[in-house]
Amino acid sequence: MFRPLALLSLAALVAACAPMNIWYKPGASVAASQDRLLTCRTEAAQKVPVNTRTRRTPISIVPRRICDSSGNCSVYYDQIGGDIIFYDANEGLRREVVGQCMQRSGYSPVSLPPCPPELRANAPQGRTTVMPRLTQNACVIRNTDGTWQIVAPKEG
Numbered sequence: 001m002f003r004p005l006a007l008l009s010l011a012a013l014v015a016a017c018a019p020m021n022i023w024y025k026p027g028a029s030v031a032a033s034q035d036r037l038l039t040c041r042t043e044a045a046q047k048v049p050v051n052t053r054t055r056r057t058p059i060s061i062v063p064r065r066i067c068d069s070s071g072n073c074s075v076y077y078d079q080i081g082g083d084i085i086f087y088d089a090n091e092g093l094r095r096e097v098v099g100q101c102m103q104r105s106g107y108s109p110v111s112l113p114p115c116p117p118e119l120r121a122n123a124p125q126g127r128t129t130v131m132p133r134l135t136q137n138a139c140v141i142r143n144t145d146g147t148w149q150i151v152a153p154k155e156g
Contacts, residue, residue: 020148
């Protein structure tokens, strides 16, 4: 069984390896971007409220054959599925409204890969406060405090 600290370490490791998806606008401050995103999310929540729906997963009956040591077998039937699932039917639409709001404000969705180890080792420690112009090989370093640093090496 995993310990809580081990699970947190594993989650941090997985997050460090995953691309980071952000709303990007060259020259914008990270604080302004986060503020605008919060405003857009709030507007989207007002325009497209939560619509909780319930559904059941399909039910299947599966035969299971069980034999004893003498070779006598019996067939039993197991029911799988039928689980109750709750979901928000408006979640996708709300995401679209947030996207439209951010794009109207000049932001574009960007996915930045994690920086390779050699670039991470040579980059000065810090965090991005103003979004730099992105180069084709731009990448991100995630800091342990939850901040991040965009590294945009010069091309050529």
